Amino acid sequence: MAADWSEENTRIIVELFVKQVRMGNRPNTHLTPSAYEEVHNEFKMRTGLSYKQAQLKNKWDKLKNDYNMFKKLRLRETGGGWDVEKNTVKQDPEWWKKAAKDIPGCGKFRKQGLRNEEGPRVMFEDITSDGTDHWNPSSGVPPPSSAALPNVLDIDAIQDLDNENTEDQAIPSDEGASGLTQKRLGKFVHDGSKKPKTALVMQEQITRIGDIAERSQSSFESFIKNDDTTSVKSVMDAVLECGAEEGSDEHYIATELMARRDIREIFMHMTARARKSWLRRKYDDKYSK
Incomplete structure (x- = not known):
């Protein structure tokens, strides 16, 4: 039968997908076959609908495509035109027309942004790319080792020594002996009238790369240290x-709630004594109606 992906069914399937991802059952870009089987069984139990694995995979791919599209749309808007209530870009028709050319299909988010956004973020954030190589500590991902190279290494400033005049340069000897010369070997000239030689340029550029890498590593380690308590x-x-x-109602509701960082921070701020009863109330509020 054709799949009925109503708003409520989509919310439920996202919850089930997130649960499997958090359990480590997404080794690459999709869930494992056994994970899809668990999703199928629980989805059927909660909705009465029995969908084939292929239908579940198609829904996974659709959710991934929508998340990636919405992520690009969010990054495109840098002028502050964001409708918080609708969770989408607040711009004129001309802006949306141009956006549709660069991000085909994004028009679906003009009236309402991505629903259940936190779930797809858990599912896909580490396996999607928005096409940028920029990094900041809040992303939780260290910068790639090659990211700094294009802006740091000035290839045009490097000269091949094989193309330089390597004839010995004659200078007066210390004794001032007539007709005698000394060879200056391994001496690199770097003044305003000549381009820097290879070894000196490479040394300067490598030093700069090392400084950037050290600062990036320091920032990343600091972020990891601060974030560890609420990981x-x-x-x-x-x-x-x-x-x-594990297996209790309280543990089950925790696997759903703790995908959100703000919830994790609230939970860790509670006393150890209050945490379990809080999880119990959260479960009852959601499933005991």
């Missing part, structure tokens, strides 16, 4: 420590 692993360890054992 998914740290928070889920705290979930177990408060008595919410």
Whole structure:
């Protein structure tokens, strides 16, 4: 039968996909066959609908495409024209017309942005690319080692020594002996009238690259240190420590809630004694109606 991806069914399937990703059942760009089987069974239990694995995969691909498209759309808007209520770009028709040429299909987000955005972010953020190579500490991803090279290494400033005049240069000897010369070997000239020689340029550029790499590494390590207390692993360890054992209702609702950083921060701010009862109430609020 044809799949019915209503807003509610989409919300449920995203929850189930996120659960499998958090369990480590997405080794590459898709879930494992056994993970799809679990999604199928739980989706059927909650909705009464039985979809084939191919239909679930198609929905996964559709969600990934929408997330990547919306991510590019968000990055395109740099002028502050963002409608917070609708979670989408607030611009005139001409802007959207140009955007549609660069990001085919993005017009679907003109009236309403991506729904359930937090779920697709967990599912796809580390396996999608917006085409940029820029990095900042909030991304949680260190810069690629080659990112600094194009802006640092000035190839035009480098000269091949094979093309230089390598004839010995004669200078008066220290004794001032007539007709005698000394050879100046390995001496590189670098003044305003000549381009810098290869060795000196390379040394300068390598030093600059090293400085940039050191600063980037320092920033990244600082970010990791500060973020560790609210990482998914740290928070889920705290979930177990408060008595919410795997397989319990409290642990299940935690796997859904802790995908959001703000929820993780709230949870870690609670006393250890209050955490389990809070998870219980969250589960009851959602599933005991």
